[in-house]
Amino acid sequence: DTGVSQNPRHKITKRGQNVTFRCDPISEHNRLYWYRQTLGQGPEFLTYFQNEAQLEKSRLLSDRFSAERPKGSFSTLEIQRTEQGDSAMYLCASKVSGGASYNEQFFGPGTRLTVL
């Protein structure tokens, strides 16, 4: 088990471009979460999946953001028409089956997005 992985680790893009990030969770985990972390802040919840179903989305997730988990394994987070305010660290986390709230979420190293 190699833990949660995220790619790319860093992404620099120009305002208005689209970007896509990938998260590979721990293999037996059926819950997958996306968070955003800006400088000087803690991670903020964006959305989560149980298997391939997206069950909850934060109001932080504007229409320019879309997330998928097509086969219940890896997930992608796409940001369309990026804005400078999208610059942040995007974190992915996964959790064991059952998904009880007290179960630990395992975090990936994050993808740092810089929008110029």
Next chain:
Amino acid sequence: AQSVTQPDIHITVSEGASLELRCNYSYGATPYLFWYVQSPGQGLQLLLKYLSGDTLVQGIKGFEAEFKRSQSSFNLRKPSVHWSDAAEYFCAVALTNTGNQFYFGTGTSLTVIP
């Protein structure tokens, strides 16, 4: 409004000194409580968690935390800090009635001086 507060943005301690990082939460019921550590370039790593029962919980790397219901606090402690403890520390809660996402505080950055 629901919130997690870490009042200390940055703390500096000498190696070998004791450490206490503060965390307060504001929720209607007792949530599940967690402390995570984040080192540069690394993902968040769980140090410890409180679910129920004994209010003093032990974690990895010699850390412990005490849940105080009357103060809505979950402070993290370590009796003797090591230089490798320098990192960002986040307190997080998971609500017992929803149970899905975590809510994080803004973090406390720890510097350890020799």
